[in-house]
Amino acid sequence: MTFVIYYLLFTIYYCIDSAALHTALSSWVQPTPFLADIYQLWNSAWPAGLTMLGLGIGFAIVLLIASIKLKVEVDPKIEQIHEALPNLDCGACGFPGCGQYAKAVMENPELIGKCAPGGPQASAKIADILNLQVSDSGPQKRPIVHCRAHKSDKIFYAGYEGIESCTAANALANVQGCAFGCLGFGDCTRACKFDALHIVDGLSTVDYEKCTGCTACSKACPRNLIEMVPFSHENMMTVACSSKESGKSTRAICKVGCIGCGLCAKQSEQFVIANNLARVDYVKYQLTEKEETAMNKCPTKVIIYRGKSAPEPQQPKQKTTTSA
Amino acid sequence: MDTVTALLLAFISIVIINNLVFTKFLGICPYLGVSGRIDMAFGMGMAVTFVVTLSGTMTWMIDNWILMKLGLEVTRYVCFILVIAGAVQLVEMYVRKFFPSLYDSFGIFLPLITTNCAILGLCLFINLWEVDSLIKAVVLSFGAGIGFTMAICIMAGIRENLNLADVPDCLKGAPITLITAGLLSLAFMGFAGMIK
Numbered sequence: 001m002t003f004v005i006y007y008l009l010f011t012i013y014y015c016i017d018s019a020a021l022h023t024a025l026s027s028w029v030q031p032t033p034f035l036a037d038i039y040q041l042w043n044s045a046w047p048a049g050l051t052m053l054g055l056g057i058g059f060a061i062v063l064l065i066a067s068i069k070l071k072v073e074v075d076p077k078i079e080q081i082h083e084a085l086p087n088l089d090c091g092a093c094g095f096p097g098c099g100q101y102a103k104a105v106m107e108n109p110e111l112i113g114k115c116a117p118g119g120p121q122a123s124a125k126i127a128d129i130l131n132l133q134v135s136d137s138g139p140q141k142r143p144i145v146h147c148r149a150h151k152s153d154k155i156f157y158a159g160y161e162g163i164e165s166c167t168a169a170n171a172l173a174n175v176q177g178c179a180f181g182c183l184g185f186g187d188c189t190r191a192c193k194f195d196a197l198h199i200v201d202g203l204s205t206v207d208y209e210k211c212t213g214c215t216a217c218s219k220a221c222p223r224n225l226i227e228m229v230p231f232s233h234e235n236m237m238t239v240a241c242s243s244k245e246s247g248k249s250t251r252a253i254c255k256v257g258c259i260g261c262g263l264c265a266k267q268s269e270q271f272v273i274a275n276n277l278a279r280v281d282y283v284k285y286q287l288t289e290k291e292e293t294a295m296n297k298c299p300t301k302v303i304i305y306r307g308k309s310a311p312e313p314q315q316p317k318q319k320t321t322t323s324a
Numbered sequence: 325m326d327t328v329t330a331l332l333l334a335f336i337s338i339v340i341i342n343n344l345v346f347t348k349f350l351g352i353c354p355y356l357g358v359s360g361r362i363d364m365a366f367g368m369g370m371a372v373t374f375v376v377t378l379s380g381t382m383t384w385m386i387d388n389w390i391l392m393k394l395g396l397e398v399t400r401y402v403c404f405i406l407v408i409a410g411a412v413q414l415v416e417m418y419v420r421k422f423f424p425s426l427y428d429s430f431g432i433f434l435p436l437i438t439t440n441c442a443i444l445g446l447c448l449f450i451n452l453w454e455v456d457s458l459i460k461a462v463v464l465s466f467g468a469g470i471g472f473t474m475a476i477c478i479m480a481g482i483r484e485n486l487n488l489a490d491v492p493d494c495l496k497g498a499p500i501t502l503i504t505a506g507l508l509s510l511a512f513m514g515f516a517g518m519i520k
Contacts, residue, residue, distance in 0.1 A: 052399065055407075066417055072420050
């Protein structure tokens, strides 16, 4: 304890280095070699410290001026919107990432509701931040694959051993019999960021529990098989085929293709036949018994349910191939 | 005339013969980290050039006019780091204001210029080579930045083509990049000894 006091006293004493203090203090303590060392150290250290301090202050002033001159104003609302978004950077909104979308929404509130993964909740939050009211945008869209042919249903002319990609395979003629159906090389699977699409036995199958409706798969499919459909019900009826071939040719290449017979259109107005292909009109979509009958009457059983709890599709009756 | 020739030689020497990346192996972190695309590599090179020119000049002035006068050579490292950090802060603010997209794509690598050893290395080299005039220090610092830009752009160009090459699985990614870097510096060894 005494030593500490002694030490402090002498540090102060040598720092001030005043002659008056020196004479006053030297009358009762004598400097020792150890203290002389400290004195020397201090003497050589203070210019260094002072120089550094001076330099530091100089740079601080320069940076201060620069930070005022080069200030970037970031609207706090943009950050709030960014936080309200799911931050997946999926690109469903048409912007490269959530940050850019937040900025765009801030400038143009009409863009609210473009965020598919965030859905109505995110839109409501953004509207809250921007003090706006969002109208109900209707049911959320989910993808439907317009093909139901598994490997055993398809007919192949020759084996394909090229690049494992639908886009590459699609560039070749006759990779499989059907020029409209799912190729099953999984371009959609790779496009999906949410692990919601899988190739099951040669057919792209949507996992509706995981799907966020970001539309990445429908953009990735080179054959445009994946349509974004407003899911007003949990399960949606659909014509799971895209073949525009005549009925006869469709039958020749696929067991479960739409032959454009028109039986469904006779039952219900919601089915529309065009180019040898039936389509469900989702604007009018309303399930009644008529549609159920149409589904049961479909000869190739191509009208099926797709959705979270879709029932197993019916299998077409095995037709004995007499023509072959 | 002699000074001009000397400066020209110093410039060529620092850009090609004593290139900090290829012969001194300094600044390897951004050299490998930001050399994925040519435009980004060029942006990085420009940022480094700016920082190194500014800090090389400033450190020469501080070293010769303040530290040596006061006999404080021992604080060189601390002072140099201070200058470099200040210059990087300036560049960061500037890039953020005028090139927001470049700022986004640089990410962490922009503030990391502070710890880019090529810059501190050059500041210390200028001192080691006993550069006696301010103009020579400026030329050397600027040349070092240009040399770095050249190195990183060459690397980015190679790596862009490397993406299309059939690289064995075990060498994909960092290993092939390091091999490329080694071969590149081997090529530049051919210039060694041309000027002092």
